[in-house]
Amino acid sequence: MEPVFDAAASAAGDPDGPVFEFPLELPARGHGQLTHELHQQLRAAILDGRLAAGAALPATRRVAAGLGVARNTVVAAYDLLIAEGYLAPRRGAKAVVADVAARRDRRAPRRLSAGPEDPRLNPLWRTPFLRPEPPRDLPERCFRLGIPDHRHFPHEIWRRLSAQTLRAWSRTGFSYPPSEGIAELREAIAQHVAFARAVACGGEDVVVTSGAQQAFDLLARLLVTPGETRVAVEEPGYPPVRAAFAAAGARLLPIPVDEEGLCVDLLPEDARVISVTPSHQSPTGVALSLRRRRALLDFARRRNALVIEDDYDGEFRFGHRPLDALQTLDRDGLVFYIGTFSKSLFPSLRKGFIVAPRWARDALATVKHCADSHSDTITQSVLAAFIRDGHLARHVRRMRAVYAPRREALLAALDAELAPWLQPIPCEAGMHLAARIRDPALAPAILARLPRHMPGAQSIAEYAMSAPAQPAIAFGYGVADVDQIRPATRAFARSLAGIGAQ
Structure with missing residues (x-):
């Protein structure tokens, strides 16, 4: 032909x-x-x-x-x-x-059948605890963790800033932006964390990421020597942190968490990286005490170790003045500070950041460039203007007032209707709180009734590498209205009435 x-x-x-x-x-x-x-x-x-x-x-x-x-x-x-x-x-x-x-x-x-157990896959990605869970079919108003309430978001302001950004972008925005983020956003983030958390840094110390998850991945690539580096993680703790470090070849060291946060005295001497959520521990909600913050930094200084501080849910405080960030207390360049806008604004924004010690920032920028040569310019510019013009600070204050009564209603229910079965874990920040199951023997029956009456609430076991000795439940209140909380907890308590209590 x-x-x-x-x-x-x-x-x-x-x-x-x-x-x-x-x-x-x-x-x-x-x-x-x-x-x-x-x-x-x-x-x-x-x-x-x-x-x-x-x-x-x-x-x-x-x-x-x-x-x-x-x-x-x-x-x-x-x-x-x-x-x-x-x-x-x-x-x-x-x-x-x-x-x-x-x-x-x-x-x-x-073709040959392929699936999660296929031998052609890297063994790491055949590990069950790393597999993402399928999305759960939940009602919009529920007790899911980590979801902010979109009804109170300043949509009109965001639309106006987006339109302004698009007009400017159409004239100047067609080139590749810097891999570490545009200068305007990095400066805005530095000013924001200095004001909100007393984190001392400049824009040059900030690397913009696609949410906190990419921040964990970048630091794992930067700090882990495969098969050698031992990384201490909270137990229970945030599973994506474990996934990022395990994927980089780290040897994970699960360290227990109690009412004061990470048990620093149980850190092995050969731990070289310690990942911690000191402001609002994920998932128990406890804060790392000042005594342990100092002990952690002292350990890192003595052992030449590094600390990854995930300031999870640190924006929303309901108690006393927040404890200083580890990065604020650090005088030796040992702390990498991670923040995200998923809780303070909205998850689909996909914007987070790392404040790196100055000795590491060039290397971190190189890792970011290799993994993700640039982040999008438009949403970075919108976010920079949103922060710079004071809208973020005002929105956080507004949402703190929205979440506070929900938190109080949930605490009141735990102290009343659900008191025979659940004991609240002290917590003064964040968008969720947790409660221990008083009698571990009743845990299966309690957890079985949970989805029907309080959909979205999660067993702490979902965050643990092994079965916890003291089972607990985490309840989110980001999208649970006050007038929904009390009826739900009462119905839950009635369903538990026949299984016994301590």
């Missing part, structure tokens, strides 16, 4: 570019097989997914002009595809590709 046309290249005189975004090879005019070949090649493209279900085919006149064939040839090929069910005609509009998934499956070559 003599090829005369490659549809992946623009046809001569066609201002709209390629007719099809894949090659077509047709015989020369007069060959007598033009319609057959066009039909067969379009049919093959539909079956293997190059022409996706629902895609509109180009008009016959344009295809004919682009291929250099008669329009009747294209019409005939289209009619054959319609007759066979590969195209769906539409009155007054272009034909679209039909859903032929079942036929495509029959054509697909047989």
